[in-house]
Amino acid sequence: xxxxxxxxxxxxxxxxxxxRVAMVMxxxxxxxxxxxxxxxxxxxxxxxxxxRKDGLAVKEVATNLGVSxxxxxxxxAALERKGLVAKRSAGxxxxxxxxxxxxxxxxxxxAGRSSQSLAERTVDALAEHEQxxxxxxxxxxxxxxxxxxxxxxxxxxxxxxxxxxxxxxxAAQPHHCNFVDAAFGQRDIRIDCREHETADPASRAATWxxxxxx
Amino acid sequence: xxxxxxxxxxxxxxxxxxxRVAMVMxxxxxxxxxxxxxxxxxxxxxxxxxxRKDGLAVKEVATNLGVSxxxxxxxxAALERKGLVAKRSAGxxxxxxxxxxxxxxxxxxxAGRSSQSLAERTVDALAEHEQxxxxxxxxxxxxxxxxxxxxxxxxxxxxxxxxxxxxxxxAAQPHHCNFVDAAFGQRDIRIDCREHETADPASRAATWxxxxxx
DNA sequence: TTGCGTAACATAGGACTCCTATATATATAT
DNA sequence: ATATATATATAGGAGTCCTATGTTACGCAA
Numbered sequence: 001x002x003x004x005x006x007x008x009x010x011x012x013x014x015x016x017x018x019x020r021v022a023m024v025m026x027x028x029x030x031x032x033x034x035x036x037x038x039x040x041x042x043x044x045x046x047x048x049x050x051x052r053k054d055g056l057a058v059k060e061v062a063t064n065l066g067v068s069x070x071x072x073x074x075x076x077a078a079l080e081r082k083g084l085v086a087k088r089s090a091g092x093x094x095x096x097x098x099x100x101x102x103x104x105x106x107x108x109x110x111a112g113r114s115s116q117s118l119a120e121r122t123v124d125a126l127a128e129h130e131q132x133x134x135x136x137x138x139x140x141x142x143x144x145x146x147x148x149x150x151x152x153x154x155x156x157x158x159x160x161x162x163x164x165x166x167x168x169x170x171a172a173q174p175h176h177c178n179f180v181d182a183a184f185g186q187r188d189i190r191i192d193c194r195e196h197e198t199a200d201p202a203s204r205a206a207t208w209x210x211x212x213x214x
Numbered sequence: 215x216x217x218x219x220x221x222x223x224x225x226x227x228x229x230x231x232x233x234r235v236a237m238v239m240x241x242x243x244x245x246x247x248x249x250x251x252x253x254x255x256x257x258x259x260x261x262x263x264x265x266r267k268d269g270l271a272v273k274e275v276a277t278n279l280g281v282s283x284x285x286x287x288x289x290x291a292a293l294e295r296k297g298l299v300a301k302r303s304a305g306x307x308x309x310x311x312x313x314x315x316x317x318x319x320x321x322x323x324x325a326g327r328s329s330q331s332l333a334e335r336t337v338d339a340l341a342e343h344e345q346x347x348x349x350x351x352x353x354x355x356x357x358x359x360x361x362x363x364x365x366x367x368x369x370x371x372x373x374x375x376x377x378x379x380x381x382x383x384x385a386a387q388p389h390h391c392n393f394v395d396a397a398f399g400q401r402d403i404r405i406d407c408r409e410h411e412t413a414d415p416a417s418r419a420a421t422w423x424x425x426x427x428x
Numbered sequence: 429t430t431g432c433g434t435a436a437c438a439t440a441g442g443a444c445t446c447c448t449a450t451a452t453a454t455a456t457a458t
Numbered sequence: 459a460t461a462t463a464t465a466t467a468t469a470g471g472a473g474t475c476c477t478a479t480g481t482t483a484c485g486c487a488a
Contacts, residue, residue: 008402010346013403013404014345014348016406017348017356018239019239021232022236023279025229025236040445058466059465065237066237067447068446068447070446070467071447074446078443093465095453095455095465095466096464123228123355134231135224135228138231140340140344142235150336154234191227253447253472271436272438281475283437284437284440289474291438307435308482310435
């Protein structure tokens with residue numbers, strides 16, 4: 001039994017697996033980014049900003065990407081040089097800036113979307129029910145990270161005030177979104193919805209309770 | 215319906231989720247690595263080499279980490295300066311080298327294992343059955359990547375000649391490992407087993423068929 | 429056995445990531 | 459008002475990561 005890190009732990013093996021998949025996704029990101037003269041960090045910022053028409057503060061970019069603030073400043077500067085993002089000063093607070101994607105940035109993203117990525121094909125190879133389970137599991141992991149303040153609130157149904165889980169008896173479309181006022185299913189649960197509005201902690205907890213029972 | 219990338223696609227949302235989790239793991243890796251004066255790339259190499267007492271070629275390090283060969287050379291050189299890995303020339307072929315972890319490298323890894331990482335706690339927060347499902351899903355994804363030659367063969371049960379899936383009727387321990395000659399369960403499936411020996415493609419396919427039915 | 433194509437690794441050059449520490453200019457609380 | 463806290467920028471440094479190219483060394487054929 002000469003074992004490096006308790007290999008009988010499911011936890012450890014899951015993290016090995018996640019690392020592997022993450023590695024592939026990172027390599028994938030390089031390929032996607034490279035074609036447009038970018039790198040993964042810059043591409044990530046562009047994609048982050050795509051869904052936020054009001055822009056983000058430098059600090060928000062940093063926390064969303066899990067890097068330090070100076071690093072975010074660095075990458076934003078690189079994108080600025082290329083004309084893909086632009087800074088404008090944020091409303092009242094004269095210290096803050098608002099980083100927004102430019103139309104050039106949007107076109108660049110659009111252009112890179114052509115071919116199917118390796119990650120995309122890999123997920124496609126899973127059975128439908130596996131995809132659904134994986135999505136829900138990821139939601140649970142991300143929610144846990146949010147609620148323990150490890151990462152900022154993500155724009156998921158789980159933390160959204162418009163989300164009404166299991167509001168319908170229809171097994172295919174049990175949930176309801178009060179923003180678009182429509183029923184939807186497990187596989188339609190959002191990870192990053194631009195219509196998201198953060199609910200207060202108490203109602204988040206209540207909603208999550210209901211969701212978990214399903 | 216002004217949507218960036220077909221948000222109705224489960225595939226896309228899963229990749230959003232995986233990216234999020236990957237990001238957290240990367241940030242986590244920085245913390246783990248930092249305490250020992252390393253960075254994630256160097257830590258990854260050290261961990262890769264830990265399970266390979268015979269060492270790896272530079273090229274193998276590169277493919278296993280999904281980076282270019284010069285990048286692998288770079289990082290290996292950084293580790294060499296710190297005395298954590300050592301190169302010796304590979305047997306016959308005088309072009310090749312064998313990169314192996316030193317005892318200093320092993321101690322460094324051991325020292326960094328103390329505290330529970332964020333990723334670890336996140337996986338722990340999942341229910342047991344969810345952990346098991348996630349592990350199996352990851353195995354499927356990685357296998358798909360292997361079989362399509364996107365990544366080199368990983369040391370998983372799925373590609374191992376010693377793996378006999380569903381050899382027993384016991385629902386808790388249906389599989390059998392012919393290396394240790396013991397039964398084991400779904401949650402014990404290995405992602406990176408140091409006893410792995412690659413089976414030939416035909417028997418891999420047959421084994422996988424059986425495994426998938428379970 | 430000379431020679432060509434190929435394979436393994438190293439080097440060179442360059443753009444950037446990413447960190448910590450610190451400076452600068454507000455904002456806010458006391 | 460004054461101290462403290464916040465948002466961003468700068469400085470400095472190690473190292474990642476790429477492409478392109480250089481060195482050897484292998485292996486097979488003419």
